[in-house]
Amino acid sequence: MKKILIILMVFFITKGANAQAGVSDTLAYVNQIKANKSQYIGKPFSVLLADLQAGIKFFTPRSGMSAYKNKETSTGFYFIIPEYMEDFGSYNFEIKWATPLDRAVTDQIYGSGQYAGQWRPEPAQYYGTGIIADIVVDWRYNN
Numbered sequence: 001m002k003k004i005l006i007i008l009m010v011f012f013i014t015k016g017a018n019a020q021a022g023v024s025d026t027l028a029y030v031n032q033i034k035a036n037k038s039q040y041i042g043k044p045f046s047v048l049l050a051d052l053q054a055g056i057k058f059f060t061p062r063s064g065m066s067a068y069k070n071k072e073t074s075t076g077f078y079f080i081i082p083e084y085m086e087d088f089g090s091y092n093f094e095i096k097w098a099t100p101l102d103r104a105v106t107d108q109i110y111g112s113g114q115y116a117g118q119w120r121p122e123p124a125q126y127y128g129t130g131i132i133a134d135i136v137v138d139w140r141y142n143n
Contacts, residue, residue: 026079029054030137033093037135045095046128048135054079056119059127061106062094071100074136075127077119098131 033048040048049056056077064073074096109123110116 026054030079030093033135034137040132040135042098043132044128045130045132048095048132049124049128056124057081058117059110059119059123060117061101061103061110063103064100070103072103072106073097073100075101075106075130092137094136095127095130095132096134096136098133101127101130 056079058078058081060076060078061072062074062076063069063071074094076092076094078092105126109126112122113120
């Protein structure tokens with residue numbers, strides 16, 4: 001019985017340690033995405049998604065000029081769930097789309113999760129087909 005308890009304890013401790021694996025410095029990781037953006041421009045967003053080591057937690061559809069008010073010209077992606085306004089400038093990157101996305105569709109996806117902007121399989125599938133025109137890191141991170 002003691003052996004079983006020891007094995008279970010080791011299993012849960014190991015499992016917990018693995019859950020903490022990933023990116024230890026999110027700011028450096030966001031800047032790494034910026035530095036490697038040439039690998040992703042012109043490719044579907046799914047290529048970048050497959051390479052991400054940190055999980056996206058939140059997204060925000062963005063529109064450009066008034067001529068594109070029904071189109072999503074870019075999308076903000078966050079590695080945290082913003083709780084305060086200042087969080088919207090933290091740990092994020094923006095994808096500018098080669099062909100603007102349909103804002104009616106993205107607004108529906110944006111509002112359909114447990115909370116607005118929740119990253120889950122449905123937005124990953126939809127955005128994964130979009131072609132990346134540029135990757136922009138929040139201005140606060142420009143060196």
